Amino acid sequence: MVKKIFLVVLLLNSACQNCPSCPSVTIHTGKQISKESNKTGKHNLIIVNNNNFKWISLDDAVTGKPLGKGLINPVFSPDGKIITYLKIEKNGTSLWQWDVKTGKHSVFVKSSDLVKNLVESDQEKADRERKRISFTGITSYQWSPDSEQILFPLSGDLYLYNVKTKTTRKLTSDSQPELNPSFSPDGQMIAWVKKGNLEIYSLKTKKVTRITKDASDTIFYGRAEFVAMEEMDRQKGYFWSPDSKNILYFKVDETKVSSRQRLDLDARGFRVTSQRYPAALTANATVTAYVTAVNRPGGKKVNAGKYEYIARAGWITSGEFYLSLQDREQKNLTVKRCQLTGNCSTLLDEMDDKWVELHDNLKFIEKGKRFFWSTDNPRFKATGYSINSFRGLFLLERTGAGLKVIKAFNSQPQQVFQKLLYVNEAIKTAYISVFVNHGTEIKMVAWNYETTSLKEIVREHGWHSFSFSKDGSVFVDQFSSLKSPAATVLRDANGTILSSRENDGADNAYMRQLPIPDFVNIAGKSGSYLNAYLYKPANYITGLKYPAIVYVYGGPHGHMVRNTRNPYNLWNQFMAQHGFIVIMVDGRGGMYRNRAFEKAPYLALGRFEVEDNDAIFNYLKNRGDVDETRIGIWGWSYGGYSVLASLSSSKNKFASGVAVAPPTDWRLYDTHYTERYHGLKPEDYKQTVIDVNRIKQIKSQLLIIHGMSDDNVLLINSLKVIRELQNNNSRFQMMLYPGSAHSLWGKPTRTHLISTITDFFMRTLSGGQRHQR
Numbered sequence: 001m002v003k004k005i006f007l008v009v010l011l012l013n014s015a016c017q018n019c020p021s022c023p024s025v026t027i028h029t030g031k032q033i034s035k036e037s038n039k040t041g042k043h044n045l046i047i048v049n050n051n052n053f054k055w056i057s058l059d060d061a062v063t064g065k066p067l068g069k070g071l072i073n074p075v076f077s078p079d080g081k082i083i084t085y086l087k088i089e090k091n092g093t094s095l096w097q098w099d100v101k102t103g104k105h106s107v108f109v110k111s112s113d114l115v116k117n118l119v120e121s122d123q124e125k126a127d128r129e130r131k132r133i134s135f136t137g138i139t140s141y142q143w144s145p146d147s148e149q150i151l152f153p154l155s156g157d158l159y160l161y162n163v164k165t166k167t168t169r170k171l172t173s174d175s176q177p178e179l180n181p182s183f184s185p186d187g188q189m190i191a192w193v194k195k196g197n198l199e200i201y202s203l204k205t206k207k208v209t210r211i212t213k214d215a216s217d218t219i220f221y222g223r224a225e226f227v228a229m230e231e232m233d234r235q236k237g238y239f240w241s242p243d244s245k246n247i248l249y250f251k252v253d254e255t256k257v258s259s260r261q262r263l264d265l266d267a268r269g270f271r272v273t274s275q276r277y278p279a280a281l282t283a284n285a286t287v288t289a290y291v292t293a294v295n296r297p298g299g300k301k302v303n304a305g306k307y308e309y310i311a312r313a314g315w316i317t318s319g320e321f322y323l324s325l326q327d328r329e330q331k332n333l334t335v336k337r338c339q340l341t342g343n344c345s346t347l348l349d350e351m352d353d354k355w356v357e358l359h360d361n362l363k364f365i366e367k368g369k370r371f372f373w374s375t376d377n378p379r380f381k382a383t384g385y386s387i388n389s390f391r392g393l394f395l396l397e398r399t400g401a402g403l404k405v406i407k408a409f410n411s412q413p414q415q416v417f418q419k420l421l422y423v424n425e426a427i428k429t430a431y432i433s434v435f436v437n438h439g440t441e442i443k444m445v446a447w448n449y450e451t452t453s454l455k456e457i458v459r460e461h462g463w464h465s466f467s468f469s470k471d472g473s474v475f476v477d478q479f480s481s482l483k484s485p486a487a488t489v490l491r492d493a494n495g496t497i498l499s500s501r502e503n504d505g506a507d508n509a510y511m512r513q514l515p516i517p518d519f520v521n522i523a524g525k526s527g528s529y530l531n532a533y534l535y536k537p538a539n540y541i542t543g544l545k546y547p548a549i550v551y552v553y554g555g556p557h558g559h560m561v562r563n564t565r566n567p568y569n570l571w572n573q574f575m576a577q578h579g580f581i582v583i584m585v586d587g588r589g590g591m592y593r594n595r596a597f598e599k600a601p602y603l604a605l606g607r608f609e610v611e612d613n614d615a616i617f618n619y620l621k622n623r624g625d626v627d628e629t630r631i632g633i634w635g636w637s638y639g640g641y642s643v644l645a646s647l648s649s650s651k652n653k654f655a656s657g658v659a660v661a662p663p664t665d666w667r668l669y670d671t672h673y674t675e676r677y678h679g680l681k682p683e684d685y686k687q688t689v690i691d692v693n694r695i696k697q698i699k700s701q702l703l704i705i706h707g708m709s710d711d712n713v714l715l716i717n718s719l720k721v722i723r724e725l726q727n728n729n730s731r732f733q734m735m736l737y738p739g740s741a742h743s744l745w746g747k748p749t750r751t752h753l754i755s756t757i758t759d760f761f762m763r764t765l766s767g768g769q770r771h772q773r
Contacts, residue, residue: 055577056570058574058755060570060574061571061754062567062571062750063567063747066506066511067486067511068503068504068505068506068507069087069088069503069505070488071085071478071488071501072086072088072135073085074467074476078147079470080470080471080474081099081100081101081147082147082163083097083098083476084096084097084108084141084143085098086138086139086141087504089112091110092111092136092137093136093139094107094109094112094138095107100474103499108161109138109161109168111137111154114155115137118136118154120136122273123177123179124153124177126711127179127235129711129743130235131229131235132743137154142183143183144183144187145183147163148164149163150163151171151183151190153177153181156176156177157170157173157177158172158178158181159171171190171201179192179194180192180222180236180238182240184200184240184294185241185243186243186244188202188203188204189201189244191222191238191240191247195215196215196216196219197210197211197212197214197215197220209294211294211297211298211299212249212251212298213297218253218257219253219255220251220252221238221249221250222238223237224237224250224252225237225254226278226670227671227672230673230712231670231672232309232312233360234311234313238250239313241315241321242317242318243318245294245318246318246340248290248291248313250288250289250290250313251290252285253286253288254285256285257276257278257282257285258278258282258283259274259275259276260277261273262274262715263708264709265709265736265739266708267739275711277711278670279667279668279669279670280668280669280671280674280675281680281682281685282671284309287310288302289301289302289313289323291321301342302338303342304325304336309326309330309672310325311324311333312358312362317367320337320339320340323336324336328671328675329355329675330356330676331351332349332352332356333358334348335347335348347371347398348396348403350375351379352377353379355677359374361373361393361419361420363423365425370395370396370397371395371396372393372396372430373393374393374420375391375392376389376390376391376595377595381403382396382402382403382404382405383401383404384405384408385405386408387410388412389594389595389596390410390411390412390413390416390417390595391411391591391595393408393409393417394408394409395407395408406449407449407452409449409452414436416434416435416592416593418432418433418434418442419432419433421433421444421466421468421475422468422475424472429447429448429449430446431444431447431457431466431472433464435592437461439531439559439590439592440463440561440562441461441464441481441563442462442463442464443457444495456495457491458495459495461484461563462481462563462564463480463481464477465479473493474491474492474498475491476489476491477490477491481565482516482564482569483516485503485565486503486506486564486565487501487502488500489501515536515573517533517535517569518533518535518536519532519533519534519561520532522585523615524587524588524611524615525588525600525608526596528588528596528600530586530587530615530616531561532583532585532586533583533584535572535573535575535583537576537577537579538577542625545624545625546626546627547580547581547626547627547631547761548580548581548582548583548626548627548631548632548765549575549581549633549761550613550616550617550632550634550654551585551633551635551639552587552616552639552642552643553635553636553637553642554612554613554639554642555601555609555638555641555642556677557591558589558590558638559590560584568584571754571758572584575761578766580761581625583620585612585616587613588600588601588608588609588612589608602677603677603678604677605641605677605688606687606689607687609641609642609645609646610646613645613646613654617653617654630765630766631765632654632655632656632764633646633658634657634660635662636661637713640662640704641659641663643659644664644698644721645694648697648698649694650697652698652700654700655764655765656700656701656761656764656765657700657702658760658761659703659705660705660753661705661706661707661712662704662717662721664689664690664717664718664720665690665691665720666689667685667689668714668717669713690720690721691724695721695728696728698730698732701733701760702730702732703733703757704721704732704733704734705734705737705756706735706736706737707737707741708739709741710740710741712742722734735756
């Protein structure tokens with residue numbers, strides 16, 4: 001026999017454990033392969049690994065240890081000489097530097113050297129959850145404009161690190177945390193929010209000026225409200241003017257927002273938390289903009305007209321700022337150009353019959369005369385505007401006759417606009433990231449917006465994330481692919497590699513031995529196709545029918561099928577090693593394709609993702625190598641809803657499913673997300689609820705998982721389903737995680753979570769349990 005690596009694959013006859021015809025489960029190691037056929041033509045397969053094969057451990061699949069640790073939040077110093085980044089170490093996070101000239105790396109400061117017992121306020125914990133930050137310690141930082149100091153919060157206080165002297169001093173020391181701290185552009189002041197009020201600290205005089213003074217339990221200043229942080233990706237509530245003389249800030253009044261008593265349960269007991277949560281079809285917080293001189297408390301109210309949300313804000317020049325405003329349904333987005341007097345005029349209006357997608361591609365050039373904007377909206381009005389159903393980037397100018405398109409970057413099916421990264425006005429060039437290869441990869445191009453010529457800057461296959469220096473001469477490129485290790489690369493503006501660093505502790509030899517999943521397209525509804533990665537068992541044998549696991553997100557903005565390395569790919573490989581075909585699929589709603597694909601969720605939640613899941617099931621059934629009676633499905637958050645929507649469908653054929661933190665009644669979820677897709681008519685919500693009538697149709701084996709301190713998708717979502725399942729005398733499984741929020745952070749929690757899902761599918765789809773190695 002040719003010496004090759006063989007893998008233990010477990011294929012079992014039936015998901016039914018009580019059926020007398022079901023074969024027993026045998027898993028062992030050895031040097032022989034044993035195969036038996038039963039009357040149905042299906043097989044029990046006992047395959048063992050030889051000594052050369054390394055199994056993926058559950059720990060590796062959960063933590064991603066073989067992937068190593070990359071650079072977190074790399075930021076250029078303003079002078080471009082240093083790249084700082086965070087590094088998670090055994091005793092907490094550390095702040096490191098990467099010298100651009102020498103390429104050397106060294107530590108600046110370790111959080112464990114400053115604080116032995118970390119303390120976080122509820123607000124700080126909530127902020128980390130909104131930002132999806134899993135680690136504690138130093139989680140954010142900011143350079144001073146002169147590149148001499150670094151400001152960072154830690155354990156409720158602020159610290160300043162001096163780059164020249166390599167010393168750290170504690171700037172504040174009291175029981176109240178300073179939230180959202182930031183340097184003024186001239187480096188002379190630091191603003192923060194304390195006890196709900198906006199304050200400015202002078203580094204020269206060491207005095208604090210209170211810009212606002214009347215914060216209360218329902219009113220706060222300078223911070224983003226819940227839906228802004230969770231749904232709009234706006235994490236700030238104040239903005240310095242470029243000359244440091246003025247500050248734009250928001251007042252948030254939550255008086256009308258309904259207050260809910262949330263029971264947070266953990267192993268130590270329980271706590272009743274009062275949370276003002278704007279559920280769908282209920283009142284939002286009232287957000288009002290003010291502008292003031294930094295030495296003058298109070299300020300002037302900005303006359304921005306009627307709006308529901310302030311989605312974006314910033315300064316155009318030192319004398320002008322802008323506000324991006326949305327109506328309640330998010331079908332109208334208006335950009336206002338405002339003066340220090342508080343008066344505003346309309347710069348741009350965009351109306352969409354579905355919704356206007358938020359983005360961060362508004363960039364002013366030529367001292368505010370012209371600006372960039374991205375859209376895929378056929379109703380967008382500007383002279384010279386045309387669209388080809390893909391999102392594009394447009395250089396616009398407002399004249400007396402209205403908006404005018406100066407130049408346009410038009411996407412094509414093979415190259416779809418993603419993000420405006422940097423604009424170099426001196427050479428009239430915009431650096432743009434684009435989706436390529438069916439949206440599975442990201443690359444960078446340089447677009448000359450005068451000549452419209454295009455130049456490829458980064459061409460390596462994989463998934464890239466870019467960050468430019470202030471002057472645009474260099475940028476950081478963090479990337480990996482399924483075939484290449486994760487690395488952080490320093491490049492010049494032409495894409496030439498100057499320095500690189502692979503992830504610390506990465507086992508690249510180990511990763512290279514893992515098989516590459518097959519990229520497949522699944523025919524979907526109305527001529528659409530769905531991207532998928534399919535993982536086959538190692539030493540896949542033609543003619544056998546394998547159990548299969550489907551992993552979906554299934555909702556708006558879903559985008560998991562990427563040519564990159566991540567822990568979920570490792571878990572997929574782990575399950576494939578245990579005899580499953582695993583398929584990870586992106587349903588409709590992603591931003592990497594055309595408008596019809598992106599807008600599919602509109603007024604269709606609870607329906608469109610079921611259609612996509614049915615298409616996935618049919619694809620697997622028709623492959624010839626999948627046992628259609630042993631196909632399971634799982635998903636997290638919206639993916640959990642997608643699972644329940646499919647299992648409760650009258651046409652469901654999935655044998656089992658796992659729903660993690662599922663929103664089951666969209667009337668319980670927040671306004672901004674839910675109403676974007678459902679609108680404001682209560683009757684439109686009925687079809688989306690996983691209610692008693694749908695639950696009666698669930699015949700598949702079901703596992704529901706939820707964190708008991710989830711402040712995003714509240715635990716009541718799962719409790720409603722559990723009650724109806726019990727009332728219907730339905731059998732199901734439930735796993736609750738005390739003290740855990742929506743992201744279920746922490747290695748012990750994640751290990752148990754993934755282990756629970758693994759064992760559930762082993763039992764329900766292959767009749768056995770995971771062999772412990």
